[in-house]
Amino acid sequence: MEIAAERKAEIKRKPVGDRAVLLEFGSRIEEAVNCRVMSWERRIRRAGIEGIVELVPAFTSLLVCYDPLVTDYRRVSEAVQRLETGMEQDEQTAGKLVEIPVCYGGAFGEDLSFVAEHAGLTEEEVIGIHSGRDYRIYMLGFLPGFPYLGGLDERIATPRLTSPRTRIPAGSVGIGGEQTGIYPMESPGGWQLIGRTPLTLFAPGREGNMLYEAGDTIRFVPVGPEEYETVSRDPGSWSVRPKEKR
Numbered sequence: 001m002e003i004a005a006e007r008k009a010e011i012k013r014k015p016v017g018d019r020a021v022l023l024e025f026g027s028r029i030e031e032a033v034n035c036r037v038m039s040w041e042r043r044i045r046r047a048g049i050e051g052i053v054e055l056v057p058a059f060t061s062l063l064v065c066y067d068p069l070v071t072d073y074r075r076v077s078e079a080v081q082r083l084e085t086g087m088e089q090d091e092q093t094a095g096k097l098v099e100i101p102v103c104y105g106g107a108f109g110e111d112l113s114f115v116a117e118h119a120g121l122t123e124e125e126v127i128g129i130h131s132g133r134d135y136r137i138y139m140l141g142f143l144p145g146f147p148y149l150g151g152l153d154e155r156i157a158t159p160r161l162t163s164p165r166t167r168i169p170a171g172s173v174g175i176g177g178e179q180t181g182i183y184p185m186e187s188p189g190g191w192q193l194i195g196r197t198p199l200t201l202f203a204p205g206r207e208g209n210m211l212y213e214a215g216d217t218i219r220f221v222p223v224g225p226e227e228y229e230t231v232s233r234d235p236g237s238w239s240v241r242p243k244e245k246r
Contacts, residue, residue, distance in 0.1 A: 011023050013081075018068050019066055020066065021064045022063055023040065023064060024060065024061045031136060034215075044064065044083065050071055051076065052066050064080070095216035098219070099238075100182065101228070102196065102197050102222060103222075103225055104195035109173065109195040111194060112193075119155055132153075134218065135149035136215075136217055137149060140213070143183065144185070152175065158192045160176045163190075168187055171201065173197060184201035198228050198232035199235055199238065
């Protein structure tokens, strides 16, 4: 099978300037490859390789940043190769499940009507489709805590705005092409906005400054304006809410 072949492919190593090694695990954006990226991120972190200062996972690759005053490309590359030798098949842990409350449409998601019209669906159908599946976080980027999520139903895939907005409220949930994601802070952006969460997704001063990390799974849960305001005032009221099975 192609996926199995992709998973067993040799890891490609490339220098990135004088302070990083790029590890490439495949060429397609798919869960099996991304699981391998996350597995290696954990493996290298546990190994405690001298001089490594940061690990940045992405869709199909892992950037290993190091201090050039402590080590160099050759030594880091060789250390990674030693980890690869004799290792069994990568573990595929799913990460944690994070439920995100979302108030869809209206003032919270002004583009929901356009997404519905583009898809030939009602707004209620778009909400049901968007919140009806779980999404793997393939990577974080663009902004601190912005999750690039895989698994958007192709029925509601919608082109980005032709002219990006200069201000998008924090917590906005959007669709950009075949992806969906959440703006963790106020910023410019060009995705179609379909809803908003009252949760603070990224808080630098908070212990565990992000609610999730790459490799976790996000589940969107529709809420009404009243519950949105309740969670906005008391985020703890949502964190203790029991997760429903699917």
